[in-house]
Amino acid sequence: MTRWRRPSWWSVLLSVAAAALFVRLGVWQLHRADYKESLVRRYAGAAAAAPAPFGQVAAAPPADAFPRVSVTGRYLGDRIYLLDNPRHDARGGVEAYVPLELAGQPRLLLVDLGFLPGTGNDKAPQLPPLPQGDVRLHGLYLPPPGVGLELGGDALASQPHWPKTTIYLDLAQVARDLGRPLYPRVLALDADPASIYQRAHAFDFSSMPPARHRAYAFQWFSFAVAVWVIFAILHRKRRPRRTDNR
Known part of the structure; x- marks a missing residue:
């Protein structure tokens, strides 16, 4: 007993x-x-939605939503930023960002051109020239990639020439570097088979996907x-x- x-x-x-x-x-x-x-379901639905005018969501994008927008502007092609982040490819590579100037607007829109795979050495990938004049773009208006551990302060200010390379993308630092304010999100361009850039944008969970939350719950x-x-x-x-x- x-x-x-x-x-x-x-x-x-x-x-x-x-x-x-x-x-x-x-x-x-x-x-x-x-x-x-x-969020994943909303992200997938937004990618297939018809583009809305950028001005409707530019300054105040809806929370927890990823609107697909169309916008017209001019690339500042001599001001390219490279996010050194090898998450897409085992060889490493860079995500390329360039500011877009909208007619009559003081703010610049940072455009995510896409990912360029590494070449297997320490040299940055060769960047193709950007079109001159006005361009009409379509893509998702997304939050910027998360800021990592800031070691050594502002890496952009110490680089005198473009393209500038960074291990994290801080919109406030990019705005200071450009001397102009930025919109609160970035434009991730739609996939284009003719482009050299890889544009398979995935939602960033900062290393915490739903499956990991369920593992922690267990x-x-x-x-x-x-x-x-x-x-x-x-x-x-x-x-x-x-x-x-x-």
């Missing part, structure tokens, strides 16, 4: 509090997973179960050993 020791009030309170905390954290992770899956729920398993082990009486008296 299993025997149990009477638990103290503080051990019960501590166990209930710990288990409740772990369950709450697990539920929160599940909610985060559902939220990010909804971990927190496991901790909640472990609390009660440990509680039961600590309060289970051991059976006395039999001794043979001869």
Whole structure:
């Protein structure tokens, strides 16, 4: 017959509090997973939507939405920025950004031209020339890529010539470097089979996709179960050993 020791009030309170905390954290992770899956669905739907005029969303884009827009402007082709980020290709490479000047607007729109694979050496890929004059562009109006750990301060200010290379893209630093304000998002151009740039834009979860949130949720729920398993082990009486008296 299993025997149990009477638990103290503080051990019960501590166990209930710990288990409740772990369950709450697990539920929160599940909610985060559902939220990010909804972002993925909205992102996929936006890529197939008809483009809207850029002016409708330029200064105040809708939160958690990725409008597909059309815009006309002129490339500042001598002001290219290269995001040194090898996430697309095992050989590495760069994501190319260039400011677009809109007629009569003080702000510049930073355009994501796409990804250029690395050449296998330390040299930057050869950039094709950009068209002169006004161009009409279509693409998704997206939040800028996340800012990483800023080591050594503003890397753009110390580079006297373009194209300038950086390991993270900070719109505030780019605006200071250009001497003009920028719109709050970047334009990720639609895919173009004729372009040398790779434009398979994927939504950036900053290393936390929905599956990882669910894995963390399972971990927190496991901790909640472990609390009660440990509680039961600590309060289970051991059976006395039999001794043979001869």
